[in-house]
Amino acid sequence: MADIVDIAVSADNFKTLVTAVKAANLVDTLKSPGPFTVFAPNDEAFAKLPPGTIQTLVQNIPQLSRILTYHVVAGKLMQADLAKVNCVTSVEGSPIPIDCSDGFEVKNATVVAGDIEADNGVIHVIDNVILMG
């Protein structure tokens, strides 16, 4: 099996995410043993953000890292594990509400492909970039 970064790089709908993770110097972290649960926004999710948002974040790496680490949770949490809780705490520190009552929703995003296992954790692909607050 491959680690979280390798899986994202090999898939072709994570171009923006991979670029952002590289820019934010989070590659080594996400290649470490972890384990991590990553809610990975696909390219369409990034495309929904209003213009300028990404440009400002890429100019400001600590702020970009903060947004990206909000998408990461410590531990390997499969959909079945997440179904038992209402909320998980991200690596950034803010809570992420989880709703599995009707489909599989993470905050205001819907999981379009869940439980993609990696060596050092699991990836759930989401259709929106999630934001703290």
Add this chain to the structure above:
Amino acid sequence: MTTTITETKIPPSTHEFANVIHRLEAGGSMLPDTPENLMQIIGIYKAYAVPMDFYWRDLLYIAERVFLNPLPFFKYFLPKEYLDLHNHYAGDDADLRIWRGEATAHPELLAFIQKGETFKMPKLFHHLNHDRINMEFAEACMNAMLWHRGMGGQFDPYLDTDEYKANADRAIKAYFQGNPVMLGLYKLFPEMFIEQVRQLSYYANLGLFWEVMAPVFFEMSDIYDEGGFKGVPDAMNFLVNGIFAIAGRPIYHHVYIRGKCYEIIPKSKGFMWLYEAALPYVEAVFYRTSPFRGTKSYNAQAKQVPDEQKDFHYGILYADVLPVGTAGIPPTLLMDDMLHFLPDYLIDYYRQHCRGEDDMLIQLGITFQRSMYNVTSAVIQALRTALLYPLDDTNPKHLMANRRFFEAQMDRFKRSEARLRDIQSQDYR
């Protein structure tokens, strides 16, 4: 895909402000969409942006250069260096160009600094004659943010950490190097100095917040002059997009002492414009602030002022604008600042109503209130976009979540002081 698209409409709201909620759900603003409202709010954004161009520059000057000067007599005398300071969001070398104009101080501001309402004379005489920008208003906003604290974001909790105190300590010692009196005082009363630095960090925070808003308002005025906005929702959406575009700009506090930069709050902390400046600002200044000395009694027995800070409701969204110009009404300072920079079409408009030029300060104050309801609408729509669902979402559960969010926001305007009811009609002026 679900196929029940025709079934997805949710029942109408039964909230007191149902009509406003339905308008928000249709992508509108709390302020009704009329050409008259659009003309008023854009005109006042322009009049606000010019003094704001002074505010943000001076706030940063005080935070970065005046710092702990115990006798800051000249803190409102902006040196050329700060008038020439390039706004990060205007001009050719902008990080992200919002206003197509110049990055240095606005020409109307420079003209006012030179001539004021009278004629060209040294800055000191303008100041003593009170022919100047009322910088105390900006400081009052900063104080509201400092004093209310705990309104979300990580900026405020950081001010209590040992890391922050160590950073402040380095700067304090460097600033008073060779001054045994102040260094001795610092040894005796360290918290007094640290608290002053916290206040200066809020000067920087607010300065960085307004550095964004000034070019946004200038650009909106230019777009309106070019015929670019078709209605109030367009103007609101420009603000929503602006909020997102700049959300990630860093919030920091750097101090320059004898040519050396001390990072009291480094950019690497990851503090962001949206969470650490914009949202706390809206809560502190639009909603809460503090009771006007001229309208409320601070008498503890009279119980006019709430016990809990979260219940404070003295911001511009609740303010009674009628007594503007009388004693004990702080927004008068801002209204007076805006009076100098009104566009001609707004002056003509005020001449035709109420007492014409005699009560222009009050008329423009009410226009300002309308415009801030539109800005608050933009913040509400931006939060909805960031945290909830698109307005055209087809899932009824998602639409209900949006509905509950809008209703919770409107609950804050149920109290009798709120001006949301008034701004629905043009008779309120």
